[in-house]
Amino acid sequence: MRMPMFMLQYLEDSPELDRLDLQAVLEKLRRALDCLPLRSVLIGWRLPPGWLEACRQVCQQAGVRLLRWHPLLTGDGVFMPRPQWQTLGLDGAPIAGFGGMAEFTFVCPNHPEAAQASLRHVEEICAAGVYDGLFLDRIRFPSPAADPLRHLGCFCPHCVRRAAQEGLDLQEVQQHLRRMTETPQGRVELVGGLLAPAVSNSPQTQALEALIAFRQRSVADFVARAARLAKDSAMEVGLDCFSPALTRMVGQDLTALGGCADWIKIMSYAHTLGPAGLPFELLGLLDALTGGADLPQTDALQLLARALGFALPPDRRTLQNAGLAPQALAEEVRRGVRAAAVPVLAGIELVEIAAVAHLDETGIAADVRAVRQAGAAGVVISWDLLHIPLRRLEILRRVWLEDSSAEREL
Numbered sequence: 001m002r003m004p005m006f007m008l009q010y011l012e013d014s015p016e017l018d019r020l021d022l023q024a025v026l027e028k029l030r031r032a033l034d035c036l037p038l039r040s041v042l043i044g045w046r047l048p049p050g051w052l053e054a055c056r057q058v059c060q061q062a063g064v065r066l067l068r069w070h071p072l073l074t075g076d077g078v079f080m081p082r083p084q085w086q087t088l089g090l091d092g093a094p095i096a097g098f099g100g101m102a103e104f105t106f107v108c109p110n111h112p113e114a115a116q117a118s119l120r121h122v123e124e125i126c127a128a129g130v131y132d133g134l135f136l137d138r139i140r141f142p143s144p145a146a147d148p149l150r151h152l153g154c155f156c157p158h159c160v161r162r163a164a165q166e167g168l169d170l171q172e173v174q175q176h177l178r179r180m181t182e183t184p185q186g187r188v189e190l191v192g193g194l195l196a197p198a199v200s201n202s203p204q205t206q207a208l209e210a211l212i213a214f215r216q217r218s219v220a221d222f223v224a225r226a227a228r229l230a231k232d233s234a235m236e237v238g239l240d241c242f243s244p245a246l247t248r249m250v251g252q253d254l255t256a257l258g259g260c261a262d263w264i265k266i267m268s269y270a271h272t273l274g275p276a277g278l279p280f281e282l283l284g285l286l287d288a289l290t291g292g293a294d295l296p297q298t299d300a301l302q303l304l305a306r307a308l309g310f311a312l313p314p315d316r317r318t319l320q321n322a323g324l325a326p327q328a329l330a331e332e333v334r335r336g337v338r339a340a341a342v343p344v345l346a347g348i349e350l351v352e353i354a355a356v357a358h359l360d361e362t363g364i365a366a367d368v369r370a371v372r373q374a375g376a377a378g379v380v381i382s383w384d385l386l387h388i389p390l391r392r393l394e395i396l397r398r399v400w401l402e403d404s405s406a407e408r409e410l
């Protein structure tokens with residue numbers, strides 16, 4: 001059996017960190033390393049003094065690589081985005097971050113000052129020589145799912161200029177899309193077009209296609225520049241990407257992104273009600289269809305399922321409470337593997353956070369089995385060991401390592 005790539009996300013920035021005891025934090029890490037043959041730990045970007053070195057020693061002793069989990073297009077406490085660097089939506093206003101949070105407020109990769117400041121910071125991190133690699137997160141445009149009429153960008157002057165150099169009139173695109181949002185039918189086409197190319201070939205759907213391709217080029221170029229800095233320092237590069245059905249919507253092209261990384265994690269969070277979680281993003285689109293476009297719920301769910309290419313729960317409530325089936329996860333992994341030439345790891349949310357993720361042990365085992373059989377190179381334990389009961393790592397070990405060896409013997 002090919003050795004699975006197991007990785008672990010740990011210590012995301014949070015005020016909670018300052019209240020924790022370092023010894024307890026290290027003990028949990030050691031116990032996770034004992035439980036699973038981990039290849040890498042992806043460690044948070046802002047740790048209390050002394051913690052990084054302590055975690056590094058634990059990883060080193062266990063022969064595990066330490067990568068920095070790094071938000072590239074939002075702030076990390078050192079790189080401080082300025083309001084004027086923010087992406088601009090269809091209405092020309094800055095696109096607010098999820099919940100108004102700085103860590104979910106995006107700068108435009110085409111803004112020269114923002115780009116320079118972000119890359120200079122990456123350069124400093126690489127030069128410090130502390131990490132074995134970079135795990136780049138927040139490599140996208142804001143998700144338009146929550147409010148497709150206002151959160152689809154970017155139409156800032158720098159994007160307009162770059163698009164013009166590529167032969168695209170972005171202001172004309174903006175006008176087409178604004179017209180599209182004026183009618184219920186147009187809003188339906190907009191939401192459908194975010195997930196899959198439209199069947200119709202109207203100037204408006206062509207404008208949306210052009211914008212999507214422009215966003216994908218913008219993100220891929222910027223990530224390539226950051227990845228180059230890491231490679232120049234002999235560091236490995238992993239990328240945190242949306243689940244394949246949703247990458248198009250946020251400006252990610254897994255094929256292009258795979259070209260500048262060593263591996264890709266897809267955030268195939270089937271049960272998460274937070275940014276990048278499949279139910280969260282799909283509920284946003286569903287509400288845009290039923291609210292903004294006056295579509296009955298059953299029709300809206302059918303439209304989404306067709307565009308996504310996998311089945312959805314029968315109603316909004318089930319999507320919210322139960323999330324997606326293992327078959328949908330398997331389809332997402334197969335797509336990721338087809339799209340990217342590098343290993344694709346399934347990000348599985350194992351956290352126990354009330355009102356954010358609903359999980360039970362049978363469901364976790366079914367999800368793990370589905371992504372393994374679909375060809376994932378491994379699993380990234382997401383999104384923070386801090387909130388994960390160790391028992392769930394044992395499920396992962398049992399289903400991936402022991403079940404697959406039992407299947408080989410049959």
Ligand SMILES: [Zn+2]
Nearest residue numbers: 108154156159
């Ligand atoms: Zn822009």
